[in-house]
Amino acid sequence: MIRWLGAALVLFAGTMIGFIQAARYAERPRQIRHLIHALQRLETEIGFGSTPLPEALARIAQALPAPLSELFADAAGQLEEGRGETVQVCWERAVTERWPATAMRQGEREAMLRLGASLGGSGKEDQQKHIRLAMAHLQAEEAAAREDQQRYEKLSRSLGVLGAALVVILMV
């Protein structure tokens, strides 16, 4: 009896791990897309609105879904607080702290950190160039993420179930 209960638990856990992994594969391109939208919005705020950076970031945070909105809200909050820190420091801290909560990987993170080094520090055209560069980088990552999704989403789901089944068979 206990053996069957254990087998059922292992099967359930394995399936869940597979599904969570699959969800991360599905989530990553979506979050990158959101990030690209956010940067597009930032470009508009800077280029046409001349909105000060803290305000622009706060506005973007409001329009984004959960894990990403916190990243932007954090950065905006730290800038508003004004402890005499530069944009780069605040941005890096927000990205590093909030990154584990997202489904995104190293490539996107580097693009964001590189953007942070130039954000706010130059004229409009220059800012737009930097943002577009980051967007291009993210678009490339998005394409790769979609490929990964197609390839691994179903695979990891079935891998979870099958792996669990294997463990169960070995156990029984």
Next chain:
Amino acid sequence: MLHKLLEWLPPALRSVLERLPPQIADRLEEIRIREGRPLEIGYAGLSVFVRPDGACSENYRDAYVPDREQCRTLLERITRHSLYAAEEELRRGYVTIPGGHRIGLAGQVVLEDGRVKRLRDVAAFNVRVARAQQGCSSQVLPSLLDVAGRTIRHTLIVSPPQQGKTTLLRDLVRAIGAGDWRHPSAAGWRGRKVGVVDERSEIAACERGVPTFDVGPRCDVLDACPKAEGIMMLIRSMSPEVIAVDEIGRAEDARAIREALHAGVRVIATAHASDLADVFARPVLAQLAREGVFGAYVLLSREGGRTAHRVFTREQALAAAARQPDGRPFAARDAPRASRTRSPSGGGSGP
């Protein structure tokens, strides 16, 4: 109030200035921050260097020296981390922060087609402390009244920089709006609707369009608006009875002032000039003055940290100009004895 201003500065710099002796801090007028050079402050018409422990001396050798990092942080903070949003300010060479404090900038200039595009590598800051001096206009306002018209005369306030033009203008706006005329024949007059074109955000120090200085109950402010355009906008939209502008001197300003004149609006303006001779020497001002546009001229000068006001009428100014076509000076001391007044208040923010 000074505390709030110091919060804008990088921590190390702030802690030095927080150690200033209170009798100096209370009369602080300027903080001059230059990268790699001694920290200087101006108070009560004097300028001294500040040591790391907050003591002030004439000797610059042991003064505190702000470094490159502090200057960069300061520039980031006063532009709200957004150099792109401060392009216009970097072109004009100053930023006004909440509280109406103007920070003048100097550094390397970037040119485009031979015109200044913006400042790069800002390495010198001049923080000018703005102070509201309520009541500093009470000595001046009575002599500006146009009793027949039950309002004030067109007035030009003239002085060199740092003598309190903006401070006086701000308090005039407040007094006129509040109906605080201080003159027996004006008893019973109501306050007037005042429109302010605040190109440098120094008169009213607006935050999100709302004045942070007391500019009286009947004051509409066009913040950060070019003067000439702003005057026209106010006339069209806000039906002002008095318009106040700071630092006129360009041809389009003069055009807009004439326009206001014919719209039945009274104008109070300020201009940089050391005396009336200077007014008649600056092309745009001279033309306005010779046309007899201004009904009164207020000359400011500072003696020992106190601001003295002297008022000329149009006739006196024109007579003086005719008497001395290019002679100098017909400065404050040539003003008629009777209209000499002296305000008890000290100086305030700059022009």
